[in-house]
Amino acid sequence: MDSINEIAARLDACQKCNVCTAQCPVAKVNPHFRGPKGLGPDMERFRRGQFIPGETTLDDCSNCKTCEVTCPSGVKITEMILAARRAAQKSSQKNGLGVKLRLRGYVLGRAEYLGKLGVIWPLMANQALKIKLMRVALDKGLAISQYGPLPAYGRPLEVTPGKGEKAGxxxxxxxxxxxxxxxxxxxxxxxxxxxxxxxxxxxxxxxxxxxxxxxxxxxxxxxxxxxxxxxxxxxxxxxxxxxxxxxxxxxxxxxxxxxxxxxxxxxxxxxxxxxxxxxxxxxxxxxYENGELPLDFREVKASFGYHLSCHLKAQGIGTPALRILGLIPGMNVRNLDAGCCGLSGSYGFKAEKYARSMKIGSALFEAVNVGVEHGDFQGMLTECGVCKVQIQHGTAVPTEHPLRILARAYRIIDD
Structure with a gap:
C-alpha cells in the first residue's frame, strides 16, 4: 500500500491539463464518462480510499493506460482508478449488489480456467460458441455480448518446467x-x-x-x-x-x-x-544492437499494416517489431497509428460495452479498410492477441503476430 505522503505527491503532480481526458478513447465515445482526470486525481482528493456511492463510471475505464502514456507529469492515473474500483467492488459485495455482474466478472477474469476447459474439446467448444442460442444465453445470463468476438481454442502450448536443470x-x-x-x-x-x-x-x-x-x-x-x-x-x-x-x-x-x-x-x-x-x-x-542477432534472413516480399497495442505503447519501448522487420529484405510495414482497438482485454466482451468498444475501434477499422482498398497492404500485424481478434472482427482483414513474419525470414515456417 502507498503511504499517505506518496498518494498526496502523486495528486499534486497532476497539473489539470486534461491531456489524459483529451486522449482517452472511452471519453471520446462516451459523453457521460468523467474521464481519467475526473476519476483519478480529481476524485482521489475526496475519495482517499473510500467508496463514493453512485460512482458508476469507474467501470467505464478500459485500463488501456493511454492516460498514463500521455500524462506530462507521469501521474499513475490508472492505479488510482483501480484502487477505487477495488474499494467499490468490496462495498458492492458487502451490500449484496450486482450478483449477475459479479458472476460475469468471475467468469471473464478466469481466462486461464476457461482456456483449460476450452482445450479439452476445442472443436466442440468453438462450435458451441458459434451457436446463436448459446450466445443469446450468455448475453441474457451473464451480460456477455452476443455480438462480441470470442477467441477460438486450439491445441494448448506444452510447458517445460525445467526440473533438475540448472539456471543460468x-x-x-x-x-x-x-x-x-x-x-x-x-x-x-x-x-x-x-x-x-x-x-x-x-x-x-x-x-x-x-x-x-x-x-x-x-x-x-x-x-x-x-x-x-x-x-x-x-x-x-x-x-x-x-x-x-x-x-x-x-x-x-x-x-x-x-x-x-x-x-x-x-x-x-x-x-x-x-x-x-x-x-x-x-x-x-x-x-541486434549488441551484434548478437543472426541476420540470415531470406527475402519476404509482403506488405502489412501494423497496429501498436495500448499495452505495448505503455511499456515505453517504442516499436521494436517494426525495427526488426525492417531488417528483412522485401518487407514493407506501415504503422497505422490509429488508436485503441476498443476490445481492451475483456472490456468489449461485456454486453453494455460492446457498442462502445466498436466506436473506440472505428478509427482503426477505417484505417485498415482504407489501406487494404488502396492496395497499401494485404494484411495486418499486431503483437496483442485480443487486438488481433478485434481487428478481424471489425474489418475481416487477416491479422497475425509479427513473429510469424520473422519465422518466415528465418525459414522456420513457409506460410
Whole structure:
C-alpha cells in the first residue's frame, strides 16, 4: 500500500491539463464518462480510499493506460482508478449488489480456467460458441455480448518446467517464456513458433507452468486472486531471475503486468522481474544492437499494416517489431497509428460495452479498410492477441503476430 505522503505527491503532480481526458478513447465515445482526470486525481482528493456511492463510471475505464502514456507529469492515473474500483467492488459485495455482474466478472477474469476447459474439446467448444442460442444465453445470463468476438481454442502450448536443470550460464543461454493465457490456450502456434525462433538464435526456452498473469482478474474485480497469481508466478521465476535469466513474453498485456505491477509484490524476486522481463522484439533488438542477432534472413516480399497495442505503447519501448522487420529484405510495414482497438482485454466482451468498444475501434477499422482498398497492404500485424481478434472482427482483414513474419525470414515456417 502507498503511504499517505506518496498518494498526496502523486495528486499534486497532476497539473489539470486534461491531456489524459483529451486522449482517452472511452471519453471520446462516451459523453457521460468523467474521464481519467475526473476519476483519478480529481476524485482521489475526496475519495482517499473510500467508496463514493453512485460512482458508476469507474467501470467505464478500459485500463488501456493511454492516460498514463500521455500524462506530462507521469501521474499513475490508472492505479488510482483501480484502487477505487477495488474499494467499490468490496462495498458492492458487502451490500449484496450486482450478483449477475459479479458472476460475469468471475467468469471473464478466469481466462486461464476457461482456456483449460476450452482445450479439452476445442472443436466442440468453438462450435458451441458459434451457436446463436448459446450466445443469446450468455448475453441474457451473464451480460456477455452476443455480438462480441470470442477467441477460438486450439491445441494448448506444452510447458517445460525445467526440473533438475540448472539456471543460468552454466546451462548455456536460456530464457524463460511467459506465454500468457491467450497464447497458451487460444493461439499456441504463436508460442511454438516463438520457441523455434529463440532456438534458431541459440537460446533454450523454459516454459514453467505459470498461472494467468492476473490482468484479466484485476480488470474484472478479482484483485486478491490476481495478487496470488503474481506471487505464484514470481516463485516459479525466482531461481531463473536470481541466475540472471531473461523472462520473455509475446503478449503485450502480460509484458506490461510483469514490468509494472509484479515489481510491487511483497517478495524478493519482485525486485528483479522489472529489469529482466522483455517483449520478444525488445529482446531481439537488444541482441541486434549488441551484434548478437543472426541476420540470415531470406527475402519476404509482403506488405502489412501494423497496429501498436495500448499495452505495448505503455511499456515505453517504442516499436521494436517494426525495427526488426525492417531488417528483412522485401518487407514493407506501415504503422497505422490509429488508436485503441476498443476490445481492451475483456472490456468489449461485456454486453453494455460492446457498442462502445466498436466506436473506440472505428478509427482503426477505417484505417485498415482504407489501406487494404488502396492496395497499401494485404494484411495486418499486431503483437496483442485480443487486438488481433478485434481487428478481424471489425474489418475481416487477416491479422497475425509479427513473429510469424520473422519465422518466415528465418525459414522456420513457409506460410
Amino acid at each position: 550460464a552454466a546451462a548455456g543461454k536460456q530464457v524463460v517464456y511467459f506465454p500468457g493465457c491467450y497464447t497458451r490456450y487460444n493461439e499456441a502456434d504463436t508460442g511454438r513458433i516463438m520457441i523455434k525462433i529463440l532456438e534458431h538464435i541459440g537460446y533454450k526456452t523454459i516454459v514453467p507452468n505459470f498461472h494467468c498473469c492476473g490482468l484479466p482478474l484485476e480488470a474484472n474485480g478479482q484483485f486478491d486472486q490476481a495478487q496470488k497469481n503474481g506471487l505464484y508466478n514470481l516463485e516459479l521465476m525466482r531461481p531463473y531471475l536470481e541466475a540472471g535469466v531473461p523472462v520473455i513474453t509475446s503478449c503485450t498485456s502480460c509484458g506490461l503486468k510483469l514490468k509494472e505491477d509484479y515489481p510491487k509484490l511483497p517478495v524478493a524476486a519482485a525486485q528483479l522481474i522489472g529489469a529482466q522481463s522483455y517483449d520478444l522484439f525488445e529482446f531481439l533488438w537488444q541482441l
